Amino acid sequence: MIADCRFPVFGKYSVTAACFVSIVSGDHLIIVKAYEINQFGIDKLALTDREVPEPGPGEVLIKLRAASINYRDLMVVEGTYNPKMKLPAVPFSDGAGEVTAVGDGVTKWNVGDRVMPIFAQHWIDGDSSEEKRRSSLGAGAYWDGVLREYAVFSDEGLVRIPDHLSFEEAATLPCAALTAWNAIVVSGRVRPGEAVLTLGTGGVSVFAVQFAKIAGARVISTSSSDEKIEKLKDLGIDAAVNYRTREDWDAAVLEIVGKPGVDHVVEVGGSGTIPRSLNAVRIAGHVALIGALTGAANFNPTTVFMKAVRVQGIFVGSRTMFEDMNRAIEVSKLRPVVDRVFEFDEAREALEYMKSGSHFGKVVVRI
Ligand SMILES: NC(=O)c1ccc[n+]([C@@H]2O[C@H](COP(=O)([O-])OP(=O)(O)OC[C@H]3O[C@@H](n4cnc5c(N)ncnc54)[C@H](OP(=O)(O)O)[C@@H]3O)[C@@H](O)[C@H]2O)c1
Structure with missing residues (x-):
């Protein structure tokens, strides 16, 4: 059944969102939507059900509100980025959303904060490295991407969205x-x-x-x-x-x-x-x-x-670079150029549009 689940769910935290609820032996399991690559090809991208992940110590649960497409995402979905990529995997690296729950020991973030996951989750500062590069979102099963309703990230793997930007605009920042x-x-x-x-x-x-x-x-x-x-x-x-x-x-x-x-x-x-x-x-x-x-x-x-x-x-950038960039975006009131926003159930159409090359700036999927 479908319900607006504004109630404590796992005891430790609560989830605020309209979502699917299935009742299994008296417990409320919250089932949310995620796109998965099970086979390569835009037409094979599948909308699947997943349970809302629970944030562990030092982790944050994010309700994703928008994701944007990079050329890399097109390659990932089509299987040309890494044909040996471990599947199933959730695509897209760039997203924006709000904090919905925090795990034990998290002091940096509060419920309601507007955030973006950083592209390479382990690249906080300094030079890149093999380990940091491998923590990039959206190109492998371990580092599932953001084309889903909810995701858990380390509290270190997030940056704040500049106040003047919408979720759709913010979703264009992490990679491009x-x-x-x-x-x-x-x-x-x-x-x-x-x-x-x-x-x-x-x-x-x-x-x-x-x-x-x-x-x-x-x-x-x-x-x-x-x-x-x-x-x-x-x-x-x-x-x-x-x-x-x-x-x-x-x-x-x-x-x-x-x-x-x-x-x-x-x-x-x-x-x-x-x-x-x-x-x-x-x-x-x-x-x-x-x-x-x-x-x-x-x-x-x-x-x-x-x-x-x-x-x-150039390989994207570190969290420190991202935070510096956000300060410049805030001071200059820069607005990302969003060519077109597709709805969540139109993710495949969004990828086809990106592939056509007719866009100017960024293509976004609202979640
Ligand atoms: N190293 C990194 O960290 C990193 C990060 C992000 C992206 N990238 C790479 O950077 C490239 C661009 O990524 P993106 O996401 O910005 O791609 P994109 O949005 O898909 O860019 C497509 C646009 O590139 C232009 N283009 C295509 N062929 C061209 C050519 N021969 N000469 C000049 N412009 C051409 C076209 O512009 P017009 O329609 O105006 O001609 C086309 O619309 C990709 O190869 C991507 O993998 C690398």
Whole structure:
């Protein structure tokens, strides 16, 4: 039967939510919804029943309210991220919700707090490591993702949502925004007046535009669509190149900024774009290597050493970086660009939409 379960459930804590209740031998078991990958493929993504997890000592129960999609999530669901991934698994790394219950010893969080789980649950500070990287959400059974109604996280694995953001907006921050922040602020140390080149108008690139503008940079962006270029102009970019109509978009970028080229490139394209990105960057400039949208074949390193380019691989970021980013978002009142919000039962449609590449910024699923 379906009930609004506003009553103590496990004795230790209470759950406040409209949810499914099954009564088994006198006990109330709360059954909630979660998406599971049992077989790869968007059409195979299954909506299943799960019990509400109970927070142990040092843990927090979150009622998730929104999740956003990254290109990685598409790969995870389709089985191209890790074909050997242990199944079943709950997909998606980026979510936002509210604290519904806390386990013993938790003092940092209270019921009702609005929070986001961090992407790599064990990466609090410092450099990344194999162990920290492996704690990333949404790409394996152990670190189930956020496309579900309730989830338990360590009290260390959460950050507070900036007050001015909705759950849908906050759900875009843990991976896409933090990766862009890392590229522009942490690795890039972008200074006012420097020229930043961003590629395309996906989640990471649009956040990179926003952070680069906050840093006072001159932003040049590429896109396959004139319509999307108009939207980039609304975000304050200084110039744009349509990489469909200007196949030699690197030359077009150099025509705009002049020699010696841009100071920074936010590289999300991979093997199909890296040679042109390296051509567009100045000697001793910075290239943040983030993605491989066009593939990950080998590339010639000659330009890198001849131009003494600082090429930095980026892997999302730590909780400390996330907290710093949130302070900047709060002060600047930055609003994430949410292209479209799908309802929870439309998660498969949301993934198909993401796959079509027609989005500008982020695609969100309301939970
Ligand atoms: N290293 C990390 O920590 C990290 C974190 C997040 C993401 N990533 C990676 O970064 C990449 C982007 O992720 P995302 O989630 O932002 O993806 P996304 O939202 O799916 O971005 C898709 C957009 O990329 C643009 N694009 C595609 N091919 C392009 C090309 N040849 N040249 C320029 N732009 C192109 C298109 O923009 P237009 O329609 O405007 O042409 C497309 O709409 C992915 O490879 C992802 O795996 C890595």
